[in-house]
Amino acid sequence: MKNKDLFRVIIIYFLSIFFAFVVISIIAVLFRYDVIKVLRTLLTTSFKTSFGFQETIKKTIPLIFTTYAFTIPFMIKFFNIGGWGQMLFGGTITAVVGLTLPKIGINLPSFIMIPLLIITGILAGGFFALIAGFLVAKFDINPIISTIMLNFVAVQFLNFIATNPIYRDPYEGHPITLPLPKSGTLGFIFGIPYSIIFAIISIIFVYFLIKKTKIGYEITAIGYNLDAAQKYGINFQKTILITFFIAGALAGLGGTFEVINIHKKLIEGFAQTSGAQYGIFGVLTSLIVAGNPIGVPIAAFLMSVLLVGADALQRTMQIPVEMVFLSQALIVLFIVTFRERFLRRK
Amino acid sequence: MLNFINSFISQTITYAVVYTLTSLGIVISGRAGIFNVSGEGIMLASASIGFIVSFLSQNAILGFISGMIMGALFGFILSYIHESYKVNQFILGISLVILGTGLSDLMYKLIIGVKLTAPRAPKTPIIKIPYISNIPIIQAFLNQDIIVYFLYFVIFFAWWFYYKTKIGLETRAIGENPKAADVVGVNVTRRRYLSTIIGSMLIGISGAYLPIVITGTYTPDISAGRGFMAVGIAIFASWKPQRAILGGFLFAAIEVIAFRLQVISQKIPYQFFLMLPFISVLIIMMIFKKQIEFPASVGKPYSRE
Numbered sequence: 001m002k003n004k005d006l007f008r009v010i011i012i013y014f015l016s017i018f019f020a021f022v023v024i025s026i027i028a029v030l031f032r033y034d035v036i037k038v039l040r041t042l043l044t045t046s047f048k049t050s051f052g053f054q055e056t057i058k059k060t061i062p063l064i065f066t067t068y069a070f071t072i073p074f075m076i077k078f079f080n081i082g083g084w085g086q087m088l089f090g091g092t093i094t095a096v097v098g099l100t101l102p103k104i105g106i107n108l109p110s111f112i113m114i115p116l117l118i119i120t121g122i123l124a125g126g127f128f129a130l131i132a133g134f135l136v137a138k139f140d141i142n143p144i145i146s147t148i149m150l151n152f153v154a155v156q157f158l159n160f161i162a163t164n165p166i167y168r169d170p171y172e173g174h175p176i177t178l179p180l181p182k183s184g185t186l187g188f189i190f191g192i193p194y195s196i197i198f199a200i201i202s203i204i205f206v207y208f209l210i211k212k213t214k215i216g217y218e219i220t221a222i223g224y225n226l227d228a229a230q231k232y233g234i235n236f237q238k239t240i241l242i243t244f245f246i247a248g249a250l251a252g253l254g255g256t257f258e259v260i261n262i263h264k265k266l267i268e269g270f271a272q273t274s275g276a277q278y279g280i281f282g283v284l285t286s287l288i289v290a291g292n293p294i295g296v297p298i299a300a301f302l303m304s305v306l307l308v309g310a311d312a313l314q315r316t317m318q319i320p321v322e323m324v325f326l327s328q329a330l331i332v333l334f335i336v337t338f339r340e341r342f343l344r345r346k
Numbered sequence: 347m348l349n350f351i352n353s354f355i356s357q358t359i360t361y362a363v364v365y366t367l368t369s370l371g372i373v374i375s376g377r378a379g380i381f382n383v384s385g386e387g388i389m390l391a392s393a394s395i396g397f398i399v400s401f402l403s404q405n406a407i408l409g410f411i412s413g414m415i416m417g418a419l420f421g422f423i424l425s426y427i428h429e430s431y432k433v434n435q436f437i438l439g440i441s442l443v444i445l446g447t448g449l450s451d452l453m454y455k456l457i458i459g460v461k462l463t464a465p466r467a468p469k470t471p472i473i474k475i476p477y478i479s480n481i482p483i484i485q486a487f488l489n490q491d492i493i494v495y496f497l498y499f500v501i502f503f504a505w506w507f508y509y510k511t512k513i514g515l516e517t518r519a520i521g522e523n524p525k526a527a528d529v530v531g532v533n534v535t536r537r538r539y540l541s542t543i544i545g546s547m548l549i550g551i552s553g554a555y556l557p558i559v560i561t562g563t564y565t566p567d568i569s570a571g572r573g574f575m576a577v578g579i580a581i582f583a584s585w586k587p588q589r590a591i592l593g594g595f596l597f598a599a600i601e602v603i604a605f606r607l608q609v610i611s612q613k614i615p616y617q618f619f620l621m622l623p624f625i626s627v628l629i630i631m632m633i634f635k636k637q638i639e640f641p642a643s644v645g646k647p648y649s650r651e
Contacts, residue, residue, distance in 0.1 A: 026454075027452075031456050079436055079440065081440065086555055135628065135631075136634070139632050140632050140635065140637045140638075141628065141632070141635075142581065144383055144436060144440075144574075144577070144626075145574060145577055145578045145581065145627065145631070146628055147395075148571065148574045149571070149574070149575070149578070149624040149625070149627050149628055149629075150624075151571075152570075152571050152620075152621065152624045153621045153625060154622055156617040156618070156621045157617070157621075159617050160615050160617040160618070162615075174615075280447070282443075283440060283444070284444060287437060287440075287441065312433065319458065320451065320452050320455040322448045322449075322450075322451040322452035322455065323448075323452055325444065325447065325448030325452075326445065326448035326449055326452055327446040328444075328449055329441055329442075329445035329533045330445065331445070332441045333427070333438075333441045334440075334444065336433050336437050336438070336441065337427050337431050337432075337433055340431040340432055340433045341431050345551075
């Protein structure tokens with residue numbers, strides 16, 4: 001990237017975020033909230049207390065996974081809106097495996113159980129995304145449609161497991177499964193979930209996948225020019241399937257860690273509270289970095305700062321969290337518009 | 347039995363308003379070359395504003411009008427950003443979905459707030475045609491609220507416009523070949539604006555219909571994926587208005603059937619019935635794969651050089 005371009009990119013991000021905050025401020029003024037306090041809460045909650053920082057990291061980890069789930073198919077110009085569903089499906093199947101094994105008398109030690117559950121999440125999420133990949137490769141069904149339809153299927157499936165008498169905790173008012181066995185859960189270190197290690201591994205994995213492997217090279221080539229890539233003998237259909245599998249596997253992994261590290265059981269509300277958030281914000285975060293896999297962790301962290309700030313706004317000032325969702329959608333709209341305006345002009 | 351058929355058809359028509367208006371809205375903008383995937387966002391934003399206005403004014407019609415205006419606003423944003431900056435229509439659409447989702451709950455929480463009992467929307471006027479509206483079966487069609495009649499009008503108008511008028515033919519031509527349409531003097535950009543805005547207005551009305559008529563109150567995420575299913579309908583209808591209408595009624599029927607089976611069935615968990623409409627979208631798209639055609643320019647930006 002040339003220096004002049006880099007300068008423009010910085011200006012674009014700055015302007016977009018600035019405009020989005022202007023919109024937030026206008027809404028805050030209209031509904032008689034203290035604007036300075038709103039902005040301060042939004043931006044600094046993550047850094048003021050260690051609890052705020054831990055919360056930010058807790059949100060960053062799943063967000064990294066769902067952002068990659070959108071980013072990798074986006075590199076070959078497909079929209080995987082299904083990060084949400086793949087995450088839920090991965091988490092649900094993980095919970096099923098984790099709860100069923102001790103029930104049928106198999107008690108595995110931690111060092112077998114954890115890898116087993118992680119592989120389960122990878123396969124379940126990957127399989128779920130592969131349905132959409134198959135539908136586009138064989139039937140030419142736009143993944144925007146198929147992944148969203150599958151999201152709703154995954155929500156109902158989670159619901160089915162959480163309310164199922166075999167798994168359900170009879171003493172809970174809401175549909176929640178029994179807790180996972182101790183050997184199937186991960187802990188925290190200084191309030192930060194162990195899954196951060198796997199998030200970092202995934203970042204390195206995606207980097208190597210894109211930059212150093214044949215499949216990464218093929219993905220990049222298709223992204224630049226599909227016709228040319230096919231002329232050079234790249235199998236487009238196969239690449240679609242592989243990208244969707246990887247995307248779903250990462251999202252599924254995100255779901256697995258939510259289940260085994262954060263909740264330690266399967267909660268029906270997971271679909272709406274965290275799942276929908278990470279699914280939607282995964283798409284937004286990825287659009288902010290223009291599908292560039294290297295920028296994902298940074299953008300995911302900044303996005304989480306705003307999410308934690310939004311929670312704080314709701315708690316302390318009773319401002320609906322949706323205000324921040326709105327502003328983030330606006331940031332993306334501004335960024336894609338400015339990017340088109342200032343970078344692609346020939 | 348007659349009663350059962352009657353209530354089934356009547357309920358299907360109520361849901362068909364949502365599916366048909368939304369998919370027609372998507373078809374209308376697609377005909378001019380704009381692939382509007384933001385239906386879900388428009389529906390949510392319009393549902394929220396429509397409910398708020400109708401609740402505060404105690405007038406359902408005002409609610410529908412404000413939903414329509416919200417739709418027009420979204421349509422304008424979509425066509426303006428796309429036409430002026432050539433931003434990818436899918437990226438734009440997805441961002442607008444998220445914008446609409448955030449906006450809908452935000453408006454509701456800021457203006458109505460949290461209430462102990464869910465506020466109810468005012469009654470929508472029902473139109474009865476003397477004598478005819480009492481005949482069984484026909485009763486299901488002609489003993490409905492005003493928006494259902496609006497749907498009948500839109501169906502007729504869309505057919506007449508696209509197949510019987512010169513402007514309609516020209517608009518179809520834009521979707522197929524914008525350059526050729528431009529050469530013969532059609533203002534492509536203006537038509538794209540108009541088509542997207544009018545299409546989004548229809549989506550806005552269908553969004554407002556959800557809280558005002560179908561549920562009677564506003565709940566978060568009220569459209570529950572129907573905006574995206576409508577995109578599926580528009581695709582498998584190959585952007586043909588008549589097929590989009592059929593598709594709208596078909597999915598309305600599927601939703602009603604799934605809903606009724608869920609009540610009757612004891613053995614199969616209800617969640618699987620709730621999956622049914624979404625899975626049928628995919629299955630129907632697979633079945634009709636061979637017949638699906640896209641207007642050649644849909645999804646692509648147009649510039650004159």
